[in-house]
Amino acid sequence: MDQTVQDHRDMKHFHDKAKHHMYQFVQVELNDGSVYQGILHSHDHEKLYLIMPKMHHHMGEESSSRLFPFFGPFGLFGFPFFGIRAFGPFFPFFI
Structure with missing residues (x-):
């Protein structure tokens, strides 16, 4: 199978x-x-976007995030589909 056909099929699966x-x-x-x-x-043609905690934040930001949790240490991070091996639901607890 042609690699471009396989890549297109994988992209459709990811979308x-x-x-x-x-x-x-x-x-x-x-x-x-x-x-x-x-x-x-969200996602677009090229990337998958996750809301995740920011990895590094300063002491001032940390104290203000306690007062305003909705403006806390979170950010929107994009992951290109070509770099993703797999993704799916995450269950951090036992059922």
């Missing part, structure tokens, strides 16, 4: 899966083995 899990807590595994968890916010 369908993203629509199904929109606004859910998901886990994304990248091709380099790194793993991220966050809320699936």
